[in-house]
Amino acid sequence: xxxxxxxxxxxxxxxxxxxxxxxxxxxxxxxxxxxxxxxxxxxxxxxxxxxxxxxxxxxxxxxxxxxxxxxxxxxxxxxxxxxxxxxxxxxxxxxxxxxxxxxxxxxxxxxxxxxxxxxxxxxxxxxxxxxxxxxxxxxxxxxxxxxxxxxxxxxxxxxxxxxxxxxxxxxxxxxxxxxxxxxxxxxxxxxxxxxxxxxxxxxxxxxxxxxxxxxxxxxxxxxxxxxxxxxxxxxxxxxxxxxxxxxxxxxxxxxxxxxxxxxxxxxxxxxxxxxxxxxxxxxxx
Numbered sequence: 157x158x159x160x161x162x163x164x165x166x167x168x169x170x171x172x173x174x175x176x177x178x179x180x181x182x183x184x185x186x187x188x189x190x191x192x193x194x195x196x197x198x199x200x201x202x203x204x205x206x207x208x209x210x211x212x213x214x215x216x217x218x219x220x221x222x223x224x225x226x227x228x229x230x231x232x233x234x235x236x237x238x239x240x241x242x243x244x245x246x247x248x249x250x251x252x253x254x255x256x257x258x259x260x261x262x263x264x265x266x267x268x269x270x271x272x273x274x275x276x277x278x279x280x281x282x283x284x285x286x287x288x289x290x291x292x293x294x295x296x297x298x299x300x301x302x303x304x305x306x307x308x309x310x311x312x313x314x315x316x317x318x319x320x321x322x323x324x325x326x327x328x329x330x331x332x333x334x335x336x337x338x339x340x341x342x343x344x345x346x347x348x349x350x351x352x353x354x355x356x357x358x359x360x361x362x363x364x365x366x367x368x369x370x371x372x373x374x375x376x377x378x379x380x381x382x383x384x385x386x387x388x389x390x391x392x393x394x395x396x397x398x399x400x401x402x403x404x405x406x407x408x409x410x411x412x413x414x415x416x417x418x419x420x421x422x423x424x425x426x427x428x429x430x431x432x433x434x435x436x437x438x439x440x441x
C-alpha cells in the first residue's frame with residue numbers, strides 16, 4: 157500500500173510513522189497547508205494508493221484571531237486534497253474534531269447530527285468536512301477528540317509539567333469527552349486505509365474516541381494516579397477557567413458505525429495512557 161501522509165511532526169503523524177515507516181510523509185516544507193494548490197499537486201506527483209491528512213491548524217484559542225488562516229489550512233487545503241484524490245479515485249482519510257458540534261445536551265453525538273461550531277477552529281474544520289464531501293470521491297472523515305501522546309502539546313503533558321512545581325491543581329469538571337491516544341487514531345487510520353484500498357467500503361463520516369467518557373478533572377486524576385504524582389485536584393466549572401475560544405461541554409461521541417462498518421472499536425484510554433506514560437519516561441532518559 158503506497159501511503160501519502162500530510163503531516164510529519166504532529167501527534168498522529170508521528171504515530172503513523174511508527175506504524176508505517178515506509179509511507180511518504182509531507183511536512184510544511186514539502187506541502188504547506190496554507191497553499192492548497194501545492195497540496196493537490198503533491199498528490200498528483202506521488203500518485204499514492206491512499207492519502208491520510210494528519211495535518212491541521214490546531215491552535216484553538218489563536219484561531220479566534222486567525223480564522224482566515226485556520227480556514228485555509230483546515231478547510232481549503234483538505235478540500236483541494238479531496239478533489240485531487242477524487243479525480244484519481246484515491247481514497248482520502250481526513251481527521252476532524254468534536255468541535256464541529258456545539259456541545260449541548262448529554263447524549264453522545266452521532267455522525268449525522270446537526271453541526272454548530274462554537275468558535276473559529278470548529279468552523280474551519282467544518283469547512284473542510286463540507287468540502288471533502290462535495291468533492292465526491294471515496295473518503296472517510298474521522299472525527300475524534302481530546303488527543304494525547306508523548307509528543308507535542310496536549311493535556312497529559314501539561315498536567316505532568318504542572319505537577320513538577322505544584323502539588324495542587326484546579327481542573328474543569330463540566331466538560332465531558334473521550335480522551336483518544338494519537339497511537340490509537342493512527343492505528344484506526346491505517347486499518348481504514350487498508351480496507352478502503354481493498355475497495356470494501358465507500359466511506360463516510362465516522363466518530364472515534366477513547367472510552368469511557370470522562371471529565372477533564374477525571375482525566376487529570378487518572379494521569380496523576382498512573383504516573384505516581386501526589387497532586388490534589390479540585391473540580392471547577394468552565395466559567396472559572398475562561399479561554400478565548402469556548403469549549404464544548406459535551407464531547408461524547410457515538411462510535412457505533414465505525415465498529416459496524418470497519419470493525420474498529422473504541423480503545424480504553426486508560427490503557428493507552430499507561431503506554432504514553434512509558435513513552436514519556438523513555439524519552440526523558
